[in-house]
Amino acid sequence: MEDPVMLLNYAIAFFSLFTVIFFLLLFLRHKDEYNVPPKRTGWRPTVSIVIPAYNESEYIRESLQTVVNLDYPKDKLEIIVVDDGSIDNTFDIAKSFGNKGVKVLRKENGGKGAALNYGIEKATGELVATMDADSYLTPGTLLDLLPLFDEEKVAAVTPAVKIRPSGSIIKEVQRVEYLMILFSRKLLSYIDCVPVTPGPFSIFRRKVLLELGGFDEKNLVEDQEIALRMQANHYKIRSSMTADVYTEPPKSFGEFMTQRVRWQRGGLRNYWKYRFLIKPEYGDFGMFFVPLNYLTIMAFFLLLGLLIYHTVSMPSYVQYIFIEALGMSVGMFTIIGAFVVMVTMFWLYVTVRSFDNEKVKLRYVGLFMILYWYFMVCYNVLTLWKELTRAKAHW
Amino acid sequence: MERKISYPLYLTAFLLSVAVFAIGVYIGTLLDNANLAGLSERVESLSQRSTSVQLLLLAEGDSSAFCPVFRSELSEIDADIERIGYELSYLEEKKQAYDPELKKQYFLLEAGSYMLSKRVSEVCGDDTILLLYFYSNEDCESCQEQGVDILAFRDELAADGRTMRIYSFDGDLGSPVAEALVEHHGIDTYPSVVVNDVRHSGYADSDALSGLVANAG
Numbered sequence: 186m187e188d189p190v191m192l193l194n195y196a197i198a199f200f201s202l203f204t205v206i207f208f209l210l211l212f213l214r215h216k217d218e219y220n221v222p223p224k225r226t227g228w229r230p231t232v233s234i235v236i237p238a239y240n241e242s243e244y245i246r247e248s249l250q251t252v253v254n255l256d257y258p259k260d261k262l263e264i265i266v267v268d269d270g271s272i273d274n275t276f277d278i279a280k281s282f283g284n285k286g287v288k289v290l291r292k293e294n295g296g297k298g299a300a301l302n303y304g305i306e307k308a309t310g311e312l313v314a315t316m317d318a319d320s321y322l323t324p325g326t327l328l329d330l331l332p333l334f335d336e337e338k339v340a341a342v343t344p345a346v347k348i349r350p351s352g353s354i355i356k357e358v359q360r361v362e363y364l365m366i367l368f369s370r371k372l373l374s375y376i377d378c379v380p381v382t383p384g385p386f387s388i389f390r391r392k393v394l395l396e397l398g399g400f401d402e403k404n405l406v407e408d409q410e411i412a413l414r415m416q417a418n419h420y421k422i423r424s425s426m427t428a429d430v431y432t433e434p435p436k437s438f439g440e441f442m443t444q445r446v447r448w449q450r451g452g453l454r455n456y457w458k459y460r461f462l463i464k465p466e467y468g469d470f471g472m473f474f475v476p477l478n479y480l481t482i483m484a485f486f487l488l489l490g491l492l493i494y495h496t497v498s499m500p501s502y503v504q505y506i507f508i509e510a511l512g513m514s515v516g517m518f519t520i521i522g523a524f525v526v527m528v529t530m531f532w533l534y535v536t537v538r539s540f541d542n543e544k545v546k547l548r549y550v551g552l553f554m555i556l557y558w559y560f561m562v563c564y565n566v567l568t569l570w571k572e573l574t575r576a577k578a579h580w
Numbered sequence: 581m582e583r584k585i586s587y588p589l590y591l592t593a594f595l596l597s598v599a600v601f602a603i604g605v606y607i608g609t610l611l612d613n614a615n616l617a618g619l620s621e622r623v624e625s626l627s628q629r630s631t632s633v634q635l636l637l638l639a640e641g642d643s644s645a646f647c648p649v650f651r652s653e654l655s656e657i658d659a660d661i662e663r664i665g666y667e668l669s670y671l672e673e674k675k676q677a678y679d680p681e682l683k684k685q686y687f688l689l690e691a692g693s694y695m696l697s698k699r700v701s702e703v704c705g706d707d708t709i710l711l712l713y714f715y716s717n718e719d720c721e722s723c724q725e726q727g728v729d730i731l732a733f734r735d736e737l738a739a740d741g742r743t744m745r746i747y748s749f750d751g752d753l754g755s756p757v758a759e760a761l762v763e764h765h766g767i768d769t770y771p772s773v774v775v776n777d778v779r780h781s782g783y784a785d786s787d788a789l790s791g792l793v794a795n796a797g
Contacts, residue, residue, distance in 0.1 A: 191676070202600055207593040214589075376586055419583065468583025473590070500673060501728045502666045509663070510670050513615050517608025524600055 193491060197484050198521045204477070205528040211372045212535065219371050220539045222427035223332035232327065233263040233310030233391070237300030241318035242273040244433055248318050249278075253285040256324040263288070266318070267304040270294030275318070297384070298402035305391070305399055313391045315408075319433040320346075320385035329428035330388055340393040340420035341412070343370065344428040346385045347543065354552065355441060358560075359434040361533070361545060361553040368536040371426045378474040379422035382415075384408040385432035393420060405451030405578055413459045416470050426539065442564055449568035450578055453482070485565055530554070612677035619664055619671075620682050623689055626660055629653065630692050637699060647704035654697055658745050661686075661693055665748060672717075684755040691757040694747045709737065709744040709775060709793055714762060716752045716770040722783040726771040733789045744793075 212219070234252055238245055245266075252264055264287045266279040279289040292303055305313055312334075314327070326344055333342040345367050348360040373379055382389070387408065397414050404410040412422055435441040456478050462471045503510050533554070537545045571578070633653050636646050668686060671677040694710060701708055713730055715723040727748070734744045749758040751770060761767075765774045773780045775792040784792065 198604070199597060199601055202597040203593055206596045206600070207589065210589055210593055210596075376589075377583065465585060466583065468585050470583070472585050500669065500724070501731065503670065506663055506666045506670065509667055510674075513612075513667065513670055513675065516611050516675060517604045520604040520607050521601065524604070 190491065190494065193487055194518060197488055197491070198518055200480060200484050201525045202521060204481075205525050205532075208369065208372060208532070209528055211375065212532075215372065215375050219368075219375075220426045222329055223335075223425075225328050226332050228331055228334075229258055229261050230311040230331070231261045231263065231309065232257065232312045232314060232388070233265060233304075233308030234314040234316055235265050235267065235301060235304030235308055236316045236318050237267045237269050237297050237304065238271060238275050238279065238318035239269040239294065239297075239300070240271045240273045240275060242271075242275045242278055244319035245275055246278050246281075248316075248321055249282045249285075249287060251321040251323070252316070253282065253287070254324055255322060255327050257327050259286060261310075262286070263308060263310050265290060265304045265308060267292065267300040269297070269300040296402060298400040298404060298407040301407070302399040302402060305394055308391060310391060312388050313394060314386060314388040315382075315384070317385045317432060321431045322386065323429045326386070326428050326430055327388075330425055333423035333425060334388075334390070335423075336421070338419070338421045339390075339423050340415050341382045341387055341389045342423045342425065343379065343382055343387050344385075344425050344430040345540075346383045346430050346432055347540075348434050349431050350544070353436070354549075355438055356434050356436070357546070357549040358553050358556055359441070361537070361550055362557065363434075364536050364540060364543065364545070365533065367424075367426065368532075368539060370424045373474065374422070374424035376469040376473070377416075377421055378470045379424050380412055380416070380470075380474060380478075381406075381409045382412045382422060383430075386430040404455070405447050406455065409448075409452060410455050410458075413455055413462070416467065417459060417462060419467075429542075441560075442567065445560075445564035446567050446571060447578070449564060450572060452478075453568065453572060482565070485561065486569070489562060489566075612671065612675050615667075615671055615675075616677060616679050616682060619667055620679070620685070622660070622664055623682065623685050626657055626664070627685075627689050627692070629657055630689065630696060633657070633696055633700075634692075637696070637703070644703050647700070650700040650704060651706070654693070654700060657693055658697070661690055662746065665690070680753065683750070683753055684757075687749055687753070687755040687758045690747045690749070691761060694745075697745055707742070709742065711744055711746050712761065712765065712774040713746055713748045714751050714758075714765075714767045714770060714772040714774070715748060717750055718752050720770045723771045726773075726783055729784075729786065730773070730789070733786055736786075737793075 236245075236248070236252070241248075249264070249266070255262065264282075266287060266289045268276040268279060268289060268291045270291075270293050276289065276291060279287060283289065288307075290304065290307060292300065301315055316322075330342045330344055333339065346363060347367070348356060348363050350360065351357065370379055370381075393415070394411075397411070397418065400407045401410045415422060435444050456475065459475065462475050464471050467475075533550055537543070537550060570576075633650060636649065637643050639646070664686060668683060694712065697708065697710055700706065701710070711730065713727070715727065717723075730746055734746060737744050749755070749761060751758055751762050751767060765772075765777075765779055767779070767781070769781045771783055773784045773789065773792060775795075778792055778795050780788055780792050
């Protein structure tokens with residue numbers, strides 16, 4: 186048993202090393218440009234913003250207010266709210282924005298993907314932006330994103346989705362995570378590997394969305410599936426670090442888990458569906474990013490298994506030499522692990538420093554580092570359990 | 581559409597990973613060797629301490645006058661030997677760091693300490709239980725369990741106010757002293773346990789160990 190276990194230890198250590206070094210190199214290559222906003226251009230296409238909403242009365246008023254406050258010619262902007270059969274007063278609130286140019290459509294509840302497709306069908310803009318009803322734009326969001334459509338093959342652009350400071354631990358930890366994801370996504374965009382067009386806000390070329398058949402209405406993470414479909418069709422997705430969009434994260438641990446299990450289950454299914462992308466013709470996305478996803482999830486469960494194995498198989502005599510055993514444990518894996526942790530900390534430091542307007546308290550960065558592994562264990566194990574037992578998936 | 585694969589980036593990342601990995605392996609090996617060297621020094625130092633006790637035993641006249649010294653010295657020496665044994669096992673099992681010569685030296689020290697304890701028990705009239713545990717790291721599924729059970733049994737005895745000292749020997753290592761003890765006690769299977777010259781071949785559970793101690797007493 187020991188040899189295969191050692192081989193797994195080596196494999197995971199090498200994989201972790203390779204991954205952090207790869208991202209480090211990518212960062213060093215683009216360190217002077219990654220957080221520089223692109224110059225605004227005079228291009229002002231017609232833009233339709235489609236906002237599906239289901240029982241969003243708590244947030245939609247503020248959300249719509251930020252949309253109508255957008256710095257963009259009003260005659261080029263179409264705002265469509267699709268009330269997806271809400272049973273609260275979402276519809277009435279949205280309707281109250283009628284005098285500010287907001288069109289409100291109503292349909293039977295059919296899920297986010299269906300509501301998005303319904304809105305896209307009615308939209309007339311050259312570009313279609315999809316937006317969650319609990320997300321908030323800044324006046325410059327749209328103008329800062331448009332320059333990223335710098336070639337015909339760019340089918341979508343994604344903003345800097347962030348979480349507002351709140352003081353709530355669960356939200357602040359997610360805030361750090363969102364900044365990390367945002368930073369990684371920006372780096373991935375340099376090798377055309379953006380794997381998601383975030384639900385809070387993303388802009389698409391409408392003709393591409395229609396050509397691809399719109400959103401997958403049955404998908405658990407339709408914003409990831411459409412991005413994978415775009416990758417499969419050789420379209421490009423650009424990502425911005427500076428065009429801000431704020432969104433409401435889950436407020437409690439329970440809500441967080443529900444969201445992450447849905448993301449993970451949807452992600453597993455999507456990457457399985459798009460496994461055919463692992464071919465040289467899909468470039469870095471096919472030969473690096475898709476395999477990286479498979480390997481990451483495999484490495485996670487192997488690492489968890491190894492940690493459990495090493496704990497369970499710890500000889501009973503270790504209780505008599507506990508301190509000495511701790512000292513003797515320092516070795517090759519400690520060195521590699523320390524390197525990976527140092528790069529990750531550097532990564533966090535660069536991430537937090539990359540956003541001039543985001544002041545993140547050090548204690549939340551620390552909490553993120555401590556808690557996140559346990560969060561991942563919880564939602565990944567739950568995801569695996571639900572997938573193996575074929576538990577019914579809810580959006 | 582022709583899509584790019586960033587080969588130079590992957591190659592650089594791979595080479596740097598290999599370099600960091602190699603540094604990790606190198607430093608890890610240095611640390612494991614340092615741990616083994618530290619244990620080797622401790623074995624050497626304990627051997628010298630053990631020799632001092634032997635010299636006292638050989639002293640002319642009534643060596644029983646030194647019994648308090650023997651007891652305290654042997655108790656410390658045996659405790660240290662036990663800890664070194666655990667540390668050697670930990671390095672071998674968990675770090676694959678192994679030095680057969682050091683292990684042979686360790687068995688020699690253990691055997692010396694066993695014989696010394698036996699002699700001191702005779703001279704001083706102690707009722708310390710001396711247990712020899714013969715195991716094998718090759719093809720012995722119950723050896724690990726036997727080791728755990730012996731430790732638990734020693735704790736039970738200690739709770740009753742009795743002292744038991746354990747001397748473990750890997751019969752397959754090729755250590756001359758271990759082989760001599762194997763031959764002397766007629767060990768033909770692993771695990772085997774010998775208490776005050778009474779042998780039990782094969783796995784001995786708590787009852788068997790109690791029986792051995794009772795018979796040996």
